[in-house]
Amino acid sequence: MFNPTWAMTIEMVIAGVSVIGLFAALGLVLVLMERRVAAWMQIRLGPNRVGPKGMLQSLADTVKLLVKEGMTPDGSDKFLFNLAPYIAMMVAMLLMAPIAFAKDFRLWDMNIGVLYITAISSIMVISILMAGWASNNKYSLMGAMRSGAQIVSYELSAGLSILTIVVLTGSLNITDIINAQADGWWIFKGHIPVLISFVIFIIAVTAETNRAPFDLAEAESELTAGFHTEYSGMKFALFFLAEYINVFIVCAIGATLFLGGWMPFHIGNWEAFNHVMDYIPSSIWFFGKTFFLIFVIMWFRWTFPRLRIDQLLNLEWKYLLPISMFNLLLVTAIAILKWHF
Template identity: 75%
Template sequence: MLNTISFEAIKTAVQQWLNMHWGPHLAFIAECILIGLLVIVFFAVLGLLLVFMERKVSAVMQIRLGPNRVGPKGWLQTSADTLKLMLKEGLTPDGADKFLFNLAPFLIMIAAMLIMVPIAFARNFQIWDINIGVLYISSIASISVIAILMAGWSSNNKYALLGAMRSGAQIISYELSAGVAVITMVMLTQSLSIQDIILSQQNGWWIFKGHIPAIIAFIIFMIAATAETNRAPFDLAEAESELTAGFHTEYSGMKFALFFLAEYINVFIVCAVAAILFFGGWMPFHIGNWEGFNHIMDYIPSSIWFLGKTFCLIFLIMWFRWTFPRLRIDQLLNLEWKYLLPISLANLLLMTIIVVLKWYL
């Protein structure tokens, strides 16, 4: 039986206390406000952690130390950088569309916050167990493209506009392969609900029992997810050597910080989705009828399983950055339209055959 050490008890206790003292209607409003504040705090902490992790991972791969002066072993370096960005003046360039220019960084963060809704961080711990969770995530993720195009066009800067157009073409193209990879796994579970997908892996993660199509879908999803988040080697939208900083060239202060934070939040989200689809999300690692081994695995809290899998995949994406050189824009689009998309469609057909014939475990 799965362990019960999770955030479920805390969630239940808070909900009962609010209903007891405030009544159902006010309790619901208080819960919404509390969830919003917790998501904002989570984003802030996660951003600090991922930036520090990025610096340390890149330092190890380049045989250097990374941040090691501010705070113990450099832990406060990202906090110092955040404080600097908060104190810097936010400038709006002449000729810019001020409304859209100021709206874009908030829109990209709102999209990131909305995507967190169906993500299951632990057993019975998610904001809303919507029955079309995977479709919801895919739909809301597309809003970030609008924010990037809005930022590039409203900046009245040719480099920002070129970066935004590149990003739009890149994200829209790679969404196709990522979407087909997701559909491939949905066919196995026959459900769009996040919880149903996780529970379907109780006797084994899909990456192991989904045969070769599941492995191919995972590889394609990780490549497409790296491109969708504008991470190297697909960072054409903000290529420093060509476009200064791409679509956020004219942004400074906290507006730039929001774009910077959104990139890392999106990396966490795509890795969380990959962990849910292919590695069982919060589900422990079980091996067949090994009751003793499985029982030991159940003692590890479900939240630790989820975060552990997610951060392993984040490390993989960071590894990509320091392994592969940046592609040209024509190479990037050729990779998607000539290779990834045809392979994805063929893989979907193969998975269809496996599901119809019930060859999966």
């Protein structure tokens, strides 16, 4: 009965169910969190009617979206139009695989985890382009084109800032990267260059996930809703969900690379202090850091005005990319000369 094939199948099913479960739970939590953070910054209350303290608001929204008619416009390319939201969601799900949620708790411990993440996250742009093109709507097309230019550009800086940690660790494996931070997180150990690459990483991933102030692909006041103008019902919800899951994942990656993932706050060889820190479960460390970064990204959204498309590309190609290239050089020198702590 329990031969390796069956064991593998059961394992796969459990993994699949938990990923989908996590996916749904995260979607609900993040949407609620966004609305509460927004309300807090905008001196209002936010959702407070459905369920205790409005906790079930996003569940109610999901039910509403589920029972809504999923319209497909007449002039659209029906196959691509319907496929696009699923690709967006699949990409978000695939990215879950190498993330370490707690100590020894991950779906797939592969030796090229970081490379896998950068590779898979580039597919996201395809779903957006697909949605924009298939909608047969000028607003959608413009949103998709903006988003294409934006994601492809910002991937460079994001990739280069991830590379700084890979250079310091000497490994693409996420477990190795986390273990290398047992005596302190990279953001503290790596001097100013790692700090710079952390800032660039946060800016770049905000742009990559199409979040304000880089939300040109949606740009409500210019393009009504950008690439998902024509989507409604559950198909829209999938895009919406994928956006939040992507935010979670990039923040998780940021937390893993720069803030030590599930690794508790350790300082060098202060054994006693490190032991006290170890009493806090590793999952709390991981989610705490991730949600802190998510909060930062939400904070951006509700504070900054949107950039214009040419300013967006200027920022990347004229500032962030040269800085991160030079920064990578600096980090390499630090790694070779062992100047980091």
